[in-house]
Amino acid sequence: MGSTCARIAVDAMGGDYAPDTVVAGALKAVNELEAKILLVGDPQQVEAAIERHGSSSALDIVPATDVIGMHEEALSAIKRKPQSSIGVATELVKRGEADALVSAGHSGATMAASLLRLGRLPGIERPAIGGIFPTMVPGKQVLVLDVGANVDSRPRYLEQFAGLGAIYSQYVLGIESPKVGLLNIGEEAKKGNDLTIRTYELLENNPQIPFVGNAEGRDVLSGHFDVVVCDGFVGNVLLKFAEAVGNTVLQIFQQELSHVDSRIDMELLKPTLGRIRQRIDYVEHGGGLLLGVNGVCVISHGSSQAPSIYSAIRLANEAVEREVLKKLHARYRGDNELAEDAV
Template identity: 65%
Template sequence: MGSTRVKIAIDAMGGDNAPDEIVAGAVRAHAELDVDVVLVGDPHQVEAALKHHTHSSDIEIVPSEGTVEMEEEPLVGLRRKPKASINVAMDLVKKKQADAVVSAGHSGAAMAAALLKLGRLKGIDRPAIGAVLPTLIAGKPVLILDVGANVDCRPKFLEQFALMGTIYSQYVLGNSEPKVGLLNIGEEPNKGNELAIQTHELLSANPAIPFIGNAEGRDVLSGHFDVIVCDGFAGNVLLKFAEAVGEVALQILREELPRGLHGKAGVTFLRPNLKRIKQRMDHAEHGGGLLLGVDGVCIISHGSSQAPTIFNAARLAKDAIDNTVLDRIRSSYDPTVAVRADS
């Protein structure tokens, strides 16, 4: 990108809290991340939401008509509503009028639109959604993929996920030698179903993947692994369970710490610590998942996303662009692809 500012197309109509929370997160991203923001949505609703914010006059609005509803089948909805906000946002990236898309709308529609409009990267059979979760080691998150794009997988798909996850972990999460694991029910290579056994063989034989073995459920948040690969069915269950555990833990802290006189006095002193705990555990702090494997940067956020999630999703998109993740994945399959020298 050189010195060119990153431009992010944000689906202002996607999600349970659209457009107000989406617009609020976009405005903050524009102000704090040094990025240009394009809000895609109903102009009247978006303009009304923008009026609540200062320093938003230079944010561009691109009109769209309607959204793909959660109960709609993704492909049917996309074809029936060609001017839906997610379609228009993807078109902006396809036409090089934006560098990335962020959407908290129908995740299946976002993935389908990315495949239809942007296509897959060469060498990638299936894209994967990568989600970043906190671990027991502060400052050392783990990347889980796939967390929902592919319910059924073949071993070679998981091998591709592992390679893309390795690149993302190295260049965005800052792990010079990431440790890759395969989600399984045991540590031994012969444990698990046929998919797991065959995938273990592929990962072990691929020198480009720093594979260290199987990861059991108890290992996922241990910090021992930097990347864990699995099919989208198991990954989505794992992601939503981890999010629920985080929310339960935070709620317990809120309820139990203030109990009694000592608790009420202690909360005042612990407030900075509690804020850091929330930042480590709250899924909103991570912004959503990067759809790895499509020919464009696409962040799929939670349907319940509020302003902080959208802000962090924009940050995630900017990190992927600044660290040329797409070019690095391309170059792993095609050595003739050049990666920007200053990355």
């Protein structure tokens, strides 16, 4: 990208609290990331939100006349509403007018629009949503995929997820030699259901994927793995459980600290508590990158507040700056195998 600012198309109408929280998060992004934000949605509503939260010359409004509701069937809604905020934002990426898309709206519709308008990478049958989780190792994160794009998966899909995850881990998370694990109920190769047993065989016999074995549930946050692969049903349950655990831990800290001896200077604890929150709060991650489509797309939480929107835009910005899509194109061949120089 050089010195050129990334252009991020943001679905201003997506999410439970849109457009207010989306605009607030976008304003924070343009101030801190120097990114160019294209807010896609109803101009009147978006302009009103901008007036409430401030203004910036790095914010542009792109009109979209429709909104896809969370109750609508994804594929049919995208086809029926070509001028929806999700559809228009995706079209901007397709035409090269934006470098990435961020949406906290209907995740199924975002994925459907990305597949229809951007297409898949060569050799990828299904895209996967990659979720970033904290680990017990300071400064280290683990990429879990899929966390919701594919409720039903086949072994070869998981094999593809592993290859995508390894490349993302290397170039975005900065892991020189990523370790890929398969989420399972035991370490043994023959443990699990038909999906995991067959996937294990594919990963073990694929020399282009740095597979190190099964990862049990307790291993996901241990820091022993850089990438953990699973189907979207299990991954989505894992994601939402992890979010709940993070919130629970933070609440327990607050409750217990209210009983701390008043002689202890609480000001001294604030930096430590802040670091704890930063490590375990899902807000810090904002969403997941949709890996496998021919474009940069970040799917954020429907309940996202402004900090989560900002984090999602930051993730998209990092993916653009680090040329993740270019790396995936360069390292994936059409026959669904990683190139010879891949990890």
